[in-house]
Amino acid sequence: MFSSAFWMLITGDPALYRIISLSLYVSLTATLIAALAGLPLGALLALKEFPGRNAVIVIVNALMGMPPVVVGLAVFLLLSRSGPLGSFGILFTPRAMIIAQAILITPIIAALARQTIADLWVQYRDELAAMNVGTAGSVATLLWDGRFSLLTALLAGFGRASAEVGAVIIVGGNIDGFTRTMTTAIALETSKGDLPLAIGLGAVLLLIVIAINALAWFVRRTGERLAGAT
Amino acid sequence: MRAPDSDLPLQFDRIEYRAGNRSILDIGSLTISNGAPTAVIGPNGAGKTTLLRLGMGLLEPGAGRITWGRRQHAAPVRRAFLFQRPVMLMRSAAGNIDYALASVKTPRGERKRKIAELLALVGLSGFEDRPARRLSGGEQQRLALARSLARDPEILLLDEPTASLDPAAAKSVEDVLRAVANRGVKIVLSTHDLGTARRLAGDVILLHRGRIVEHSASETFFKQPKTEEARRFQAGDLLI
Amino acid sequence: MFKLNHAIAMGLIVLGAAAGQSVLAQDKSIVLASTTSTQDSGLFGHILPLFKAKTGIEVRVISQGTGQALDTGRRGDADVVFVHAKSQEEKFVADGFGVKRSPVMYNDFVLIGPKGDPAKVNGTKDIAAALVKIKNAGAAFISRGDKSGTHSAELNLWKVAGVDIAADKGPWYRDIGQGMGAALNAASASNAYVLADRGTWLSFKNRGELLISVEGDKRLFNQYGVMLVNPAKHAHVKRELGQAFIEWLVSPEGQKAISDYKINGEQLFFPNATVPGA
Incomplete structure (x- = not known):
């Protein structure tokens, strides 16, 4: 049954749909949170001169390659009942997975946003100064005018979040029907030797990522045409 | 409500500006008041752009004082700047003007009418929805002019506004500037085109090697220049 | 960077905790740290729905190696531990992390x-x-x-x-x-x-x-035992729900559910909760 995952997809297998929708829910929420933190941080690093700024940029760029298991382990230790935030009792829940993924991809979004915003800032800086636009106004303008490039940064973050397994399996526990995502399901099926199902799930994951990227590409192209970006 | 503070006169007092060890600009005192346009001329590297940027407040002088309406460090509320290579925001033509209108807190209800007026003034009626970055060089220059006028400035500083334009486009920009000047906006423009200076300016400043060589009324400057440099510059000799 | 993320995590947790209050109040679920063998063999897929149908309690299984599962219990991240390494289990109880070990079955x-x-x-x-x-x-x-x-x-x-x-x-x-x-x-x-x-x-x-x-x-032969994580060490442990699960496992009903589970007609786990010393 090489196509078993596709068969389940077509026949609307509820367990499979729960896995897919949990994956999307966790990674999209994590991307949203990472955007709320990463975009302003990227803008800050692009616009503001402060002591240690270059060090922060180097660190943020380095953290882009942070291994998911390391993030997973750190979040696990924080959220474990024996850890500092244990009293909230959210280890082995989707919330813990969202936190881990948000931490994982915030540096990616921040670093890519910083690059985009810095490039745009070089162009806009004098014009905005001449129009007496302050820092907050400048950030808002740069985020808005750079929105199509920033969308790519968000997608890069989402792609990494939805593809990673190391962090979610540690902090989520891969609980059937509760914290099982596509990637942890793939890891589980592989360990059970059910390679066709694992491959099928992998193909479904790939299709979803391709579909979301195609949508974003379309939005971006349309937007650029409207905004006349070059 | 109190009327906004005026940015005029614009006064330079013993200004020095350096880049590293190199002196870019070193001038005594210069006052720019209301009246006919002032043209700043001189060879490349004379310090024209630096003078304008200092006058806008985009640069801080290394030494000396710049005041706008006798206030130092006045935010650029009543003055506007047209860069030699203006940058269009990634928005429509109307969006670019709207942004400038919003920056001076023009009420939302009035913006549409003002956008139409300003586009008409620069000959871009009907261009509202065109992406600004897709316009030609000349159109962008005129849109940028409209955008700087949207801030309703008392003083408008322009860095080589006609340099990259063909003669017809340059003339249409000159016409707009003349109309704006007649409405009481003080215009200060740098140019290397003596024709532009002759046609528009009430007074002329000749800069050379960061110093003001001559500053006289236009008529005097072109008919009886006081300095050898001004005479040679007009004759087309190289000033080195 | 770390501080920022820390702040985000904190904010999230506070938000989440606030939003989750009402859900948690009626959330009848326990976390069970168990081994890969019980999960991957499909045993849980067979017996847990039966338990839920009877009690309404959802059992969330983290499947790990026995050593890791005992660690999860030691940290207080699970309510019940269900593993197969008798001497390690006895030490777990002796150290005060588990309340009491009950034998369940062997494979x-x-x-x-x-x-x-x-x-x-x-x-x-x-x-x-x-x-x-x-x-x-x-x-x-x-x-x-x-x-x-x-x-x-x-x-x-x-x-x-x-x-x-x-x-x-x-x-x-x-x-x-x-x-x-x-x-x-x-x-x-x-x-x-x-x-x-x-x-x-x-x-x-x-x-x-x-x-x-x-x-x-x-x-x-490979003996499995089950233990409630000690509420005296970890006050948040869901004592009643966890105890209900343990009691069901060793009850005639639970034991029958275990022996009923077969792959290709072959029984995998043999209940022996009543055998002394198992």
Whole structure:
């Protein structure tokens, strides 16, 4: 049954749909949170001169390659009942997975946003100064005018979040029907030797990522045409 | 409500500006008041752009004082700047003007009418929805002019506004500037085109090697220049 | 960076905790730390729905190696621990992390080997003799190496066979540090011998050239025990719900559910909650 995952997809297998929708829910929420933190941080690093700024940029760029298991382990230790935030009792829940993924991809979004915003800032800086636009106004303008490039940064973050397994399996526990995502399901099926199902799930994951990227590409192209970006 | 503070006169007092060890600009005192346009001329590297940027407040002088309406460090509320290579925001033509209108807190209800007026003034009626970055060089220059006028400035500083334009486009920009000047906006423009200076300016400043060589009324400057440099510059000799 | 993320995490937790209050109040669920063998064999897929139908309690299973599952209990990240390594379980209770150990069932280990059988052990009954032959032949052997129940059973069997595996192991002995499924995948890929629990073996699909080499030796029996994590150590442990699950497991109803679970007509786990000393 090489196509078993596709068969389940077509026949609307509820367990499979729960896995897919949990994956999307966790990674999209994590991307949203990472955007709320990463975009302003990227803008800050692009616009503001402060002591240690270059060090922060180097660190943020380095953290882009942070291994998911390391993030997973750190979040696990924080959220474990024996850890500092244990009293909230959210280890082995989707919330813990969202936190881990948000931490994982915030540096990616921040670093890519910083690059985009810095490039745009070089162009806009004098014009905005001449129009007496302050820092907050400048950030808002740069985020808005750079929105199509920033969308790519968000997608890069989402792609990494939805593809990673190391962090979610540690902090989520891969609980059937509760914290099982596509990637942890793939890891589980592989360990059970059910390679066709694992491959099928992998193909479904790939299709979803391709579909979301195609949508974003379309939005971006349309937007650029409207905004006349070059 | 109190009327906004005026940015005029614009006064330079013993200004020095350096880049590293190199002196870019070193001038005594210069006052720019209301009246006919002032043209700043001189060879490349004379310090024209630096003078304008200092006058806008985009640069801080290394030494000396710049005041706008006798206030130092006045935010650029009543003055506007047209860069030699203006940058269009990634928005429509109307969006670019709207942004400038919003920056001076023009009420939302009035913006549409003002956008139409300003586009008409620069000959871009009907261009509202065109992406600004897709316009030609000349159109962008005129849109940028409209955008700087949207801030309703008392003083408008322009860095080589006609340099990259063909003669017809340059003339249409000159016409707009003349109309704006007649409405009481003080215009200060740098140019290397003596024709532009002759046609528009009430007074002329000749800069050379960061110093003001001559500053006289236009008529005097072109008919009886006081300095050898001004005479040679007009004759087309190289000033080195 | 860390501070920022920390702040975000904190904010999230506060938000989440606030939003989750009403849900948590009526959330009848427990976290069960258990082994890969119970999960991967499909046993839980069979018995947990029965338990939920009766009590409304949802059991959320984290499947790990026995050592790791006991650690999860020790940290207080689970309410109930259900594993198979009797001496480790007794220590867990003696150290005060678990309330009381109850025996539940046993299954058995099987020695899996390649069809080619380089150590000439296929079909024999004496596991100790078979291991000695594998060692002497230098035939490839995969070890879990992950401190799981299966791993400690394997180490124990080497000891029984009189082999000091720490000193005698050579390149033929491959310690992969992973779960049962991964160990079987590795054995399948490299035609090696491997010790596996029967349940995981029966539901394992990627067998390749592998088959059961040695089975039936009573030293291959594998006892499972269940424990409530001690609420005296971790006050948040859901004592009543966890206790309800344990009591159901050892009740006639739970025991029957366990013996009813079969793969291809073959029973995998043998309930023995009532056998003294199990």
